[in-house]
Amino acid sequence: MSVLILLDQADGHIRKSSFEAACYGSKLATQLGVSSEALVIGTVSEDLSSLGQYGINTVHSLSENSLSNADAQVFTKVISELVKNINATVLVLSNNMLGKAIAPSLSVFLKAGLVTGAIDLPETNNGFVVKKNVFGGKAFAEVGINTAIKIITLNPNSFPVTKIDAIASVKPFVATIPTAKVKVVSTKKVEGEVSLSEAEIVVSGGRGLKGPENWGLVTDLAKLLGAATACSRPVSDINWRPHHEHVGQTGLAIAPNLYIAVGISGSIQHLAGVNRSKTIVVINKDPEAPFFKSADYGIVGDAFEIMPKITEAVKKLKSKY
Amino acid sequence: MKILVCISKTPDTTAKVTFTANNTKFAEESVQWIINPYDEWYALVKAIELKEIGVATAVHLITLGNADCDPIIRKALALGGDEAIRINVDSQDSYYVASQIAAVAKEGNYDLVLTGKETIDYNGSAIGGMVAALLEWPFISHATQLVLENNQATLVREIEGGEETDQVQLPIVVSCQKGMAEQRIPNMKGIMGARTKPLTVREPIVADSLTSFIQFDLPAAKAGVKLVSADDPEELVRLLHEEAKVI
Ligand SMILES: Cc1cc2nc3c(=O)[nH]c(=O)nc-3n(C[C@H](O)[C@H](O)[C@H](O)COP(=O)(O)OP(=O)(O)OC[C@H]3O[C@@H](n4cnc5c(N)ncnc54)[C@H](O)[C@@H]3O)c2cc1C
Ligand SMILES: Nc1ncnc2c1ncn2[C@@H]1O[C@H](COP(=O)(O)O)[C@@H](O)[C@H]1O
Numbered sequence: 001m002s003v004l005i006l007l008d009q010a011d012g013h014i015r016k017s018s019f020e021a022a023c024y025g026s027k028l029a030t031q032l033g034v035s036s037e038a039l040v041i042g043t044v045s046e047d048l049s050s051l052g053q054y055g056i057n058t059v060h061s062l063s064e065n066s067l068s069n070a071d072a073q074v075f076t077k078v079i080s081e082l083v084k085n086i087n088a089t090v091l092v093l094s095n096n097m098l099g100k101a102i103a104p105s106l107s108v109f110l111k112a113g114l115v116t117g118a119i120d121l122p123e124t125n126n127g128f129v130v131k132k133n134v135f136g137g138k139a140f141a142e143v144g145i146n147t148a149i150k151i152i153t154l155n156p157n158s159f160p161v162t163k164i165d166a167i168a169s170v171k172p173f174v175a176t177i178p179t180a181k182v183k184v185v186s187t188k189k190v191e192g193e194v195s196l197s198e199a200e201i202v203v204s205g206g207r208g209l210k211g212p213e214n215w216g217l218v219t220d221l222a223k224l225l226g227a228a229t230a231c232s233r234p235v236s237d238i239n240w241r242p243h244h245e246h247v248g249q250t251g252l253a254i255a256p257n258l259y260i261a262v263g264i265s266g267s268i269q270h271l272a273g274v275n276r277s278k279t280i281v282v283i284n285k286d287p288e289a290p291f292f293k294s295a296d297y298g299i300v301g302d303a304f305e306i307m308p309k310i311t312e313a314v315k316k317l318k319s320k321y
Numbered sequence: 322m323k324i325l326v327c328i329s330k331t332p333d334t335t336a337k338v339t340f341t342a343n344n345t346k347f348a349e350e351s352v353q354w355i356i357n358p359y360d361e362w363y364a365l366v367k368a369i370e371l372k373e374i375g376v377a378t379a380v381h382l383i384t385l386g387n388a389d390c391d392p393i394i395r396k397a398l399a400l401g402g403d404e405a406i407r408i409n410v411d412s413q414d415s416y417y418v419a420s421q422i423a424a425v426a427k428e429g430n431y432d433l434v435l436t437g438k439e440t441i442d443y444n445g446s447a448i449g450g451m452v453a454a455l456l457e458w459p460f461i462s463h464a465t466q467l468v469l470e471n472n473q474a475t476l477v478r479e480i481e482g483g484e485e486t487d488q489v490q491l492p493i494v495v496s497c498q499k500g501m502a503e504q505r506i507p508n509m510k511g512i513m514g515a516r517t518k519p520l521t522v523r524e525p526i527v528a529d530s531l532t533s534f535i536q537f538d539l540p541a542a543k544a545g546v547k548l549v550s551a552d553d554p555e556e557l558v559r560l561l562h563e564e565a566k567v568i
Contacts, residue, residue, distance in 0.1 A: 104450025113531035301551030313558040
């Protein structure tokens, strides 16, 4: 028996969220006393045997790059075949766009109970219970899976990546690949240098910044910190910033180590998407802004004066290391 | 071309989240219910637009839930749905819900099933993909655009780090998000008309549940904010580096 982890890649590199999934799946395999196995689809620059560092015993390598678009039906057939070959009882994916597109289909095909957006290892002493966020991060739920095969999608930035000294064995996986019914006409990369869902630091701006011409206040600091940028919903609604930067209850939910909110009031809908951030910094000129109640650190003042000074101070700090 | 739109009810986004019965149930008292925003703003309005431009012949709505859902369904009808089906059962397992929706979609010969990308309460983001798999139809997740020509759909969807344009033959299932359509407000004529539109209540078919909610918890309260003077932003950077250790 085994735990199977799907490792997702971007431009030939395994994604950070996939390393998290690898560590999560491997810890779970240890907990269950079964082997930890991974599936890598397409060619990646990483040496596959080095995935042993993340606790993986066996890597199944499917050298088929045409699968890199997420046709749920194609992925489902291919992954299910491997699940059956290696007798996997748990399948772990990252809860990113790919995981969300294909996990529900795998759940039906394998008749396997699915929990999306897990944030911790399952409790397996008495049944199989997975903890996840609900109500946009305002609460947690414990969800039991009642089927022989279980599927978990892990929220990015929820599980630490730790390394051990080990190497994985690598096996080619030759799968029967069905013809895709969905024809991909074109793809376009819109992500900045740092992916928002995976970013450790996010600098985010709201309506308080007055207009898109002032976004340098956010992007200068973000660049310096290697951070992704985000925004509140009205900011993306009025097209100051692209839609995919919108975080909150009706946008993306994120959980970086550090979230810096500039000129954002902190409405309940905005908080729902960001309150899982480990540290929250709020910069707002209104001392009564609700965001301060959910913040760890704050400055009451004008972002136009404060942001350049913060950026300067970070520059100074960085020059010391 | 017949469209089935999946409508779910969720607590208003400002609702206080608390639990009862030993933290096993969401406390519904005094909660205002709304149509799940993704279902209303994007899936439903898109379906209505397709009917307005003459591409779709019928827009039907389906919801699983008890009679509490009826005001929500009437609002969806007021926005422009033609008729609605309510499956009279409460369930929190995605597979069970998807099984009911798939059965109705098949029986009613729909060409297109639209769902929201997720419900904002239980955050499953699973039902659309499950309905597609049960029907063995292609699934386009996180769609931001949809154009139909004859029986072919051209869609733009969000993928990790970017977007993708796809072409696919109907029937399909599409989960909808921002970009698909613009939110609408029901007008008086719509509200009056909705009162007499058909709302059929049906009993569920036999289906399995694969998961069950066991318990809920609330996160620990934050310790309180540490304020730094606006004259000393360097102090903030120091705290983030030395105390929080995040930069
Ligand atoms: C159903 C529903 C779903 C929603 N979903 C989301 C969601 O997913 N995400 C989301 O973000 N919102 C969402 N909203 C909208 C939300 O309610 C708020 O309206 C929105 O978050 C406010 O955005 P904001 O903070 O940028 O703007 P505002 O509320 O206008 O706040 C601007 C802030 O900037 C401060 N400010 C002004 N000038 C300065 C300055 N010079 N320096 C420093 N600070 C300054 C002000 O004090 C103020 O606090 C939703 C609303 C509804 C009804
Ligand atoms: N009870 C329900 N009745 C009808 N449709 C539903 C129901 N619950 C969820 N859906 C649909 O499935 C989508 C995804 O829901 P979920 O997978 O639960 O996050 C929603 O946006 C709705 O379109």
